[in-house]
Amino acid sequence: MLTALLIDDEAPSREELKALLATARDIEVVGECANAIEGLAAIHRLRPDVVFLDIQMPRVSGLEMVGMIEASALPQIVFVTAFEAHALQAFEEHAADYLLKPIDPQRLARTLDWLRSGARPALRAFPLATGMLRQIPCMGRNRILLLAVDEVEFVHTDLAGVQVVGVQRQGVTELSLKILQERTPLIRCHRQYLINPERIAEIELLENGGAEIVTGSGRRVPVSRRHLREMKDRLLIT
């Protein structure tokens, strides 16, 4: 039994794929999402075996989204697109497979065979993962936010999840601190904190060997002893 998640901004498109998948008895569609941000949350929550992912989606494309998925949660990805050019790109990204819209049921059957057999190597590392993110998708109060990385002051984890704190707006993101550290210019200053070096106003050194950063808008961010030296090196302070 394979669990599948459908991410596509066009309702008829999801509907059609769902109808096609319904004919395969061993595929269970566990969820549907209309954009990449919802999709990211759903992947982390539902941990599907396979994601059917549209490429052309609002604000965050399917290709960009794959790079935001936590490595441990990375499912098999099947790109679904109406554009051949995008499909080829997806193929170069070592996706498990790609399907062209409108979907040919026999072609879909072949993809499902591959998925069942596991003949295609599961992908764990996307070349795209080396590209930098320009914006961080988050859930704000009842709405989806795309916070530009430049706008972000710091990121920290708490019980609610990964909090992205911008100058004016803040939200909870599905992206892990690890991915953010790798894919943005933010740097680690504490086990639970990433700081945007561009937004540091001052660093107060504490007696216990740690420190506290004051950001451009006056927020305070702790710096652990372990990360202080690293940070000093980064900022060329001796």
Add this chain to the structure above:
Amino acid sequence: MFEEINHLALIGGLMQQMCVYLVIAYLLSKTPLFAPLMQVTVRLPDKLVCYLVFSGFCIMGTYLGFQIEGAIANTRAIGAVLGGLLGGPFVGLAVGLTGGLHRYSLGGFTASACAVSTTIEGLIGGCLHLYLLRRHRADRLLNPMIALGTTLCAELMQMLIILLMARPFDHAARLVAHIILPMTLTNAFGAALFMRLILDRRATLEKYSIAFSAKALRIAERSIGVLVQGFNESNCSRLAKIIQEETGVGAVAITDCEKLLGFVGVGADHHLPGTAIASPHSLRAIQHNEVVYADGASVPYCCSLARDCKLGSCLVIPLRGEENQVFGTIKLYEPRTKFFSSLNRTLGEGIARLLSNQVLAGKVEAQKRLLAQSEIKLLQAQINPHFLFNALNTLAAVIRRDPEAARQLVQYLSTFFRKSLKRVGNDATLKDEIEHVDAYLHIELARFADRLKVEYAVPDDLLQLRLPAFSLQPIVENAIKYGISQMLEPGRVIISARREEALLCILIEDSAGLYQPLPSGDGLGMNLVDRRIKLRYGDAYGIEVSCEPDCWTRVRIRLPVEEELAAC
């Protein structure tokens, strides 16, 4: 020993000599030598010409004089004074000195007195020149009355010098008594007439150049834009007619490199447009890229088509296009009975340049239009596949759920494609354009389901207005592609139109507010529509975009109102 002198006879004789003198001056005035004399100049070559001409006149005045009592009654003063007046003190001095030394070489008891006085006469003219220039009255330099007065004074001064210098005195006094009246009068009148001559010559030249400019301007004005529409038979005939009317030449022909395109005037019965070029003159002009002039005398002209052709001379000027390549000729003819005026010859070359530029401009224009056309076609070809696959995918889903709605969708899809594939060059009514957009939007509505709302606000009375086909759809498509489809929330597109007097304003608004001026590629459709409108109606029209980030993007299409002609 002194013979009795008849004063009247002396005046008459001197006057006669002066007439000869003036005739020579008149003839000289027809040559380019006179050009520098007609205005006050400071250029050295002009001064030199001035010196040479007036020295010549000075010497001639001496030779044309009468031997009288061992001296010479003469008109030398005219040259010296006018040389000074027109050329300034240095020229005056030089002319006077030249004339004086020449006189001195002829001898006689007044030789030295005459040499000195002529030099001083030149200086007097020169000083007056300087004085008038300093007073900013240069216009008076050419005034005949001033020349008259100056020469009168100069001559009186010469008499005084003769009295002072020539010896024996009684001999000199007698001489002066005889010649004072004839010489002062003759020289003064002669100078005035000479000046008048120069003035007349100048007036003629001015009139000539005014007539020339006026003709050139009228031809330019009347022919403007004719050839821009194309270098073909009908346009060339129109143009030949204009040129013939304005220049008044016997006939005008315009050819390309192979055949006659237009012919108007004498001999139009056998010089028929469309026939191949037969004249060796034209062929030479085309081959060697040069102006060929057959005046009918030194270079014979003979019509190569008909023996009894009345045309007797012709001027062939090549028309040059890009990189100076000959693409045709313009020919001016005069009948055997008429002279080919030099005015028309110069004018002909000017016209050829004018036409060459027009044809060039026309080509650029046509290329621009062609480019815009083909770009629009490219655009259609580019967009449709993307749209098509999305539409087909939507259709696949709808067929499963609601076959009736699917049938409807197929209908919209075929409407959309039929209208898209219609030839782009044609106009469309606003109604056509709205139908096109509506078909498109119905498919997008199905595709985006509840994420898209569409509103129209187009008054019925505007629906018959005309605009270039395929102007609206690319804009609406942009609103979907870069607007609504990029929104995480549901969005809305509003299409409205309104008329502001002679202006048709179509507004396409989306609720995304995500517009970003893109340097290339993505905004292509909109840029093309804008370019096409501007090319056709001018820069006052076209597309304007305004955007309130995250609220709305508004694209305004501004067009001149073109009422649809009565329905046929």
